[in-house]
Amino acid sequence: MTAGTTGLTGGTTAHVTHRLAVLPGDGIGREVVPAAQRVLEAVGAGHGVAFDWTGFDWGCEYYTRTGRMMPVDGLDQLRPFDAIFLGAVGYPGVPDHVSLWGLLIPIRRTFQQYVNLRPIRLLPGIESPLRGVEPGDVDFLVVRENNEGEYSEVGGRHYRGTPQETAVQEAVFTRFGVERVMRYSFELARSRGGRLDSATKSNGIVHTMPFWDEVFRELGSQHPDVPTREYHIDALAAMFVLDPRRFDVVVASNLFGDVLTDLGAAIVGSIGIAPSANLNPSGEYPSMFEPVHGSAPDIAGRGIANPLGQIWSGAMMLDHLGHTAAAADVLAAMEQVLGDGSVRTADLGGTATTEAVADAVIDALPDRHP
Numbered sequence: 627m628t629a630g631t632t633g634l635t636g637g638t639t640a641h642v643t644h645r646l647a648v649l650p651g652d653g654i655g656r657e658v659v660p661a662a663q664r665v666l667e668a669v670g671a672g673h674g675v676a677f678d679w680t681g682f683d684w685g686c687e688y689y690t691r692t693g694r695m696m697p698v699d700g701l702d703q704l705r706p707f708d709a710i711f712l713g714a715v716g717y718p719g720v721p722d723h724v725s726l727w728g729l730l731i732p733i734r735r736t737f738q739q740y741v742n743l744r745p746i747r748l749l750p751g752i753e754s755p756l757r758g759v760e761p762g763d764v765d766f767l768v769v770r771e772n773n774e775g776e777y778s779e780v781g782g783r784h785y786r787g788t789p790q791e792t793a794v795q796e797a798v799f800t801r802f803g804v805e806r807v808m809r810y811s812f813e814l815a816r817s818r819g820g821r822l823d824s825a826t827k828s829n830g831i832v833h834t835m836p837f838w839d840e841v842f843r844e845l846g847s848q849h850p851d852v853p854t855r856e857y858h859i860d861a862l863a864a865m866f867v868l869d870p871r872r873f874d875v876v877v878a879s880n881l882f883g884d885v886l887t888d889l890g891a892a893i894v895g896s897i898g899i900a901p902s903a904n905l906n907p908s909g910e911y912p913s914m915f916e917p918v919h920g921s922a923p924d925i926a927g928r929g930i931a932n933p934l935g936q937i938w939s940g941a942m943m944l945d946h947l948g949h950t951a952a953a954a955d956v957l958a959a960m961e962q963v964l965g966d967g968s969v970r971t972a973d974l975g976g977t978a979t980t981e982a983v984a985d986a987v988i989d990a991l992p993d994r995h996p
């Protein structure tokens with residue numbers, strides 16, 4: 627990051643340049659990322675924020691050329707950046723576990739991005755598939771543990787190709803890992819004056835989930851002002867559909883959080899809008915911002931993907947970098963476009979292109995001069 631001041635009529639305004647790594651990745655990632663970059667450039671210009679983008683062509687195509695999802699020193703290349711802006715990862719021809727474990731997961735783990743923050747908010751102009759649910763009714767955050775849990779390399783395959791073939795997969799829950807994500811979640815709930823709900827399954831999963839619950843209760847006793855509830859994941863999923871108004875912050879393990887947030891995206895209209903932030907709360911390493919959706923090979927290359935999930939992820943990146951007013955402008959512009967309803971991609975029942983939606987968001991940004 628470089629910073630300075632610009633003399634302007636009537637005063638001085640700070641200006642700052644952020645060094646950002648851009649990984650469009652695969653499929654529609656290559657379409658929604660440039661669209662979102664244009665929005666960020668436009669809002670940045672009004673707030674004295676500039677971006678020095680460095681693009682990386684890592685992903686499944688890179689894999690087919692090189693046998694790797696990123697170079698051997700890829701993580702070292704990413705380390706100096708202020709943040710990472712990622713599109714989507716995965717494409718037919720490369721097994722999903724290869725693409726995920728070759729790129730996204732090493733970034734999340736090496737850079738200690740142990741919080742995956744996923745807002746679930748029904749925006750104006752969007753019709754929820756749930757009866758009687760209006761914008762303003764659903765507005766909560768899921769904190770997905772992002773570095774351990776069910777996503778683990780511990781296990782193996784035995785007796786391959788025989789009738790005794792066996793697959794074993796171990797989940798890994800450490801006190802260090804569970805405490806830190808729960809502490810973050812309690813602080814988040816406290817900052818919103820809200821409650822914290824925990825996703826568990828300690829009736830069926832007899833070791834890790836009772837441990838998860840114990841740590842949740844210990845942390846709860848250290849945050850007596852934050853009301854808490856514990857739900858088995860099956861009941862919690864049902865409650866997302868039956869009564870989503872009741873939630874404020876939900877903390878969940880890696881797999882549970884991933885599944886819950888696809889459901890959360892569905893109840894607020896489209897996974898095409900859902901954003902996420904992979905946060906390293908200490909700031910020691912770069913955080914990474916990506917939409918919840920994947921690479922959508924079925925629509926890739928047609929210019930019809932919804933860029934709003936990527937744009938909203940960009941707003942979360944602005945917020946993380948300290949530009950709360952710019953982030954709020956992006957959200958307000960998105961809300962205006964959605965509320966107006968005339969420029970929408972197919973997932974929201976419209977016919978607009980990715981670029982047209984980005985243009986509409988840019989046009990809806992407040993006219994600011996830094």
Ligand code: GGG
Pocket residue numbers: 712713714715716726884916917918919920921
């Ligand atoms: N933009 C997110 C993306 O491409 N995700 C690919 C994926 O499969 N993610 C799995 C996960 O986050 O657990």
